[in-house]
Amino acid sequence: MSNTVLTIANLHAELRAGRKTGPGILRNVSLTVHQGEMHGLVGESGAGKSMIARAILGILPRSILISDGSIDCLGRQMVGLADSDRRKILGRDISLIPQDPLTALNPARRIGAQMTDVMRLHLGWSRARAHDAALALLNEVHIRDAEAVLRRYPHELSGGMRQRVLIATAFACEPKLIIADEPTTALDVTVQKQILRLLREMQNRHGTAILLVTHDLGVVAKMCRSLSVIHSGMIVEQGEVSDIVTRPEHAFTRALFAATPRYDRPADALSPVPGEVVRELEEKAATFDRARAGLS
Amino acid sequence: MGAFLLRRAVEAALTLIGVAIVVFVLVRVVPGDPIAMMISPGASEADIQALRALYGLDKSILAQFFIWAGHAVTGDFGTSISLRQNVVSLILSRLPATLELAAAATALAVALGVVFAVLGIMWSRRFPEKIIDGFNGVVLAIPDFIWALAFILLFGVLFPLAPISGRIDPRIEFEFVTNFYFVEALLRGEIAVLADLFAHGWMPALALGLPLAAIITRVLKGSLDQAMVEDYVTMARVKGFGRLRIVVGEALQNAAIPALTITGVQFTFLVGGTVLIEKIFSYPGIGNLAIDAVINRDLPLIQGLIVTFAVIFIFVNLSVDMMYALLNPRLRHG
Ligand SMILES: Nc1ncnc2c1ncn2[C@@H]1O[C@H](COP(=O)(O)OP(=O)(O)OP(=O)(O)O)[C@@H](O)[C@H]1O
Numbered sequence: 001m002s003n004t005v006l007t008i009a010n011l012h013a014e015l016r017a018g019r020k021t022g023p024g025i026l027r028n029v030s031l032t033v034h035q036g037e038m039h040g041l042v043g044e045s046g047a048g049k050s051m052i053a054r055a056i057l058g059i060l061p062r063s064i065l066i067s068d069g070s071i072d073c074l075g076r077q078m079v080g081l082a083d084s085d086r087r088k089i090l091g092r093d094i095s096l097i098p099q100d101p102l103t104a105l106n107p108a109r110r111i112g113a114q115m116t117d118v119m120r121l122h123l124g125w126s127r128a129r130a131h132d133a134a135l136a137l138l139n140e141v142h143i144r145d146a147e148a149v150l151r152r153y154p155h156e157l158s159g160g161m162r163q164r165v166l167i168a169t170a171f172a173c174e175p176k177l178i179i180a181d182e183p184t185t186a187l188d189v190t191v192q193k194q195i196l197r198l199l200r201e202m203q204n205r206h207g208t209a210i211l212l213v214t215h216d217l218g219v220v221a222k223m224c225r226s227l228s229v230i231h232s233g234m235i236v237e238q239g240e241v242s243d244i245v246t247r248p249e250h251a252f253t254r255a256l257f258a259a260t261p262r263y264d265r266p267a268d269a270l271s272p273v274p275g276e277v278v279r280e281l282e283e284k285a286a287t288f289d290r291a292r293a294g295l296s
Numbered sequence: 297m298g299a300f301l302l303r304r305a306v307e308a309a310l311t312l313i314g315v316a317i318v319v320f321v322l323v324r325v326v327p328g329d330p331i332a333m334m335i336s337p338g339a340s341e342a343d344i345q346a347l348r349a350l351y352g353l354d355k356s357i358l359a360q361f362f363i364w365a366g367h368a369v370t371g372d373f374g375t376s377i378s379l380r381q382n383v384v385s386l387i388l389s390r391l392p393a394t395l396e397l398a399a400a401a402t403a404l405a406v407a408l409g410v411v412f413a414v415l416g417i418m419w420s421r422r423f424p425e426k427i428i429d430g431f432n433g434v435v436l437a438i439p440d441f442i443w444a445l446a447f448i449l450l451f452g453v454l455f456p457l458a459p460i461s462g463r464i465d466p467r468i469e470f471e472f473v474t475n476f477y478f479v480e481a482l483l484r485g486e487i488a489v490l491a492d493l494f495a496h497g498w499m500p501a502l503a504l505g506l507p508l509a510a511i512i513t514r515v516l517k518g519s520l521d522q523a524m525v526e527d528y529v530t531m532a533r534v535k536g537f538g539r540l541r542i543v544v545g546e547a548l549q550n551a552a553i554p555a556l557t558i559t560g561v562q563f564t565f566l567v568g569g570t571v572l573i574e575k576i577f578s579y580p581g582i583g584n585l586a587i588d589a590v591i592n593r594d595l596p597l598i599q600g601l602i603v604t605f606a607v608i609f610i611f612v613n614l615s616v617d618m619m620y621a622l623l624n625p626r627l628r629h630g
């Protein structure tokens with residue numbers, strides 16, 4: 001167990017509906033991320049991927065409540081953790097690469113200030129030392145003229161550049177775990193590839209574990225060693241990428257593969273996930289909610 | 297920047313001309329005769345006509361305007377009819393008092409407004425937020441002169457804490473070089489004089505500033521609330537920053553832009569408010585002067601004062617626009 005950075009066990013989250021238990025958002029989710037590995041979390045839009053990410057970080061919407069289960073991150077229980085304790089972990093041991101680099105940077109603050117603040121907070125570094133570290137990080141993410149970029153405001157950088165800045169910042173305090181919630185969805189296709197390549201390069205160099213949230217199985221197949229497939233807030237398949245790609249067990253995963261574009265297959269060969277597969281999963285989710293409602 | 301300033305200068309000139317024309321005509325068509333205010337009861341018709349001719353009031357309004365405007369562009373606004381002094385030097389000697397009062401009121405309003413907006417957000421969705429909102433709603437409904445009267449009753453009469461009239465204790469022996477008493481006392485390090493200025497100034501400044509403080513609180517709290525759900529705020533949370541640091545360090549600057557707009561607009565009312573407040577506290581500024589000028593139908597003085605107020609508004613608007621650029625880096629270039 002010593003080499004796991006994140007263990008989610010039997011996590012339940014539901015929509016708060018007065019005193020009653022609302023519909024489930026996450027249903028019995030279990031997931032493990034080992035030291036230094038990249039774990040893919042795949043699922044369709046609305047499956048609950050971001051909710052898992054937010055649950056780990058403790059930034060779930062007010063209306064959503066964790067009703068059961070545990071999130072163990074580096075030996076600390078994140079569910080119900082006091083805010084002051086959580087703040088010591090966030091940014092230092094866990095960091096986030098957000099989905100939309102256009103809105104994730106503060107328009108009123110310079111890039112340099114937004115990169116160095118986290119190091120000054122957690123590592124207690126001086127302005128000068130954090131500045132030098134930020135320069136080195138920008139070089140690592142292949143930003144030229146780093147000194148000038150640190151003085152810029154977000155609106156002066158392209159989307160791809162901003163995502164590079166955010167990736168660099170995520171690595172600033174050498175965290176043990178980085179959560180990347182669809183880090184390329186907001187970017188255009190050519191930039192997406194560069195950013196993914198960069199993410200893997202950074203991960204190899206720093207040995208950081210990454211939970212890569214995406215709806216693209218193709219990306220997971222290329223980037224990750226292990227993966228979890230999620231639908232309707234339930235994990236439907238989990239394991240090593242090499243196993244699952246060759247022998248997907250669940251009909252949903254097979255359908256997801258069939259729906260993933262590949263260079264060796266014409267686009268019109270893509271088929272959507274069949275209705276009956278989705279219906280079966282939703283049926284299962286409803287049964288699950290009924291069982292829990294009876295339980296509470 | 298050069299083109300911007302030039303455009304603003306042209307706008308300012310047009311505004312001033314417009315204000316001058318409107319005021320010139322207005323003060324001459326409303327009832328009331330400056331000559332009637334200054335003559336003794338037994339004056340003959342010939343005396344009245346002579347006075348009228350002396351002040352040029354026998355000419356047509358158009359002719360009067362061009363004579364006045366011709367002098368005004370050279371900086372000569374004539375002589376006050378009731379005080380028999382040069383209008384420009386009269387206004388310049390009183391203006392610093394009003395500027396200091398308005399600046400103090402604005403500073404108080406901004407400080408109170410920002411503090412209560414930030415506190416309200418800090419306590420968002422908890423009980424103290426309701427207290428702040430409720431209290432703010434009450435303050436929002438009370439005009440400045442009511443505060444002035446309430447302060448006088450409370451701290452002047454009921455619990456005599458502070459002097460309720462004037463700008464400075466006349467017994468204080470201190471030779472001011474300028475009429476910016478506060479700035480001067482501060483620069484020369486005169487603690488006793490400063491203390492007396494404070495004692496005289498806090499009530500009028502607070503009365504003037506409170507309505508603006510309430511408006512700033514309301515607007516700023518609303519825009520802070522919106523800013524707190526932005527992605528960059530989530531990022532700051534995920535970096536491990538505490539709530540106060542996030543509200544002040546991340547959200548405030550972005551949220552300040554709408555609040556600044558409303559502050560700029562409301563500042564006009566604040567300056568207008570000095571007229572009544574200065575009268576109530578016998579504070580020797582141009583507001584007080586304006587009331588006397590109107591009572592005496594002192595046309596040259598009224599005109600000079602109105603132009604002064606217009607110039608103040610133009611400068612305030614200009615500095616508000618400059619502050620936008622300061623708050624929003626996207627406006628800084630081009
Ligand atoms: N603020 C909220 N309050 C209540 N329910 C929400 C809220 N946000 C999302 N949900 C619901 O939670 C479920 C999971 O949403 P989530 O954002 O985790 O999806 P996702 O897998 O990240 O999808 P996407 O690929 O679109 O980002 C969805 O069914 C959604 O309707």
Ligand SMILES: [Mg+2]
Pocket residue numbers: 049050051181182
């Ligand atoms: Mg999502």
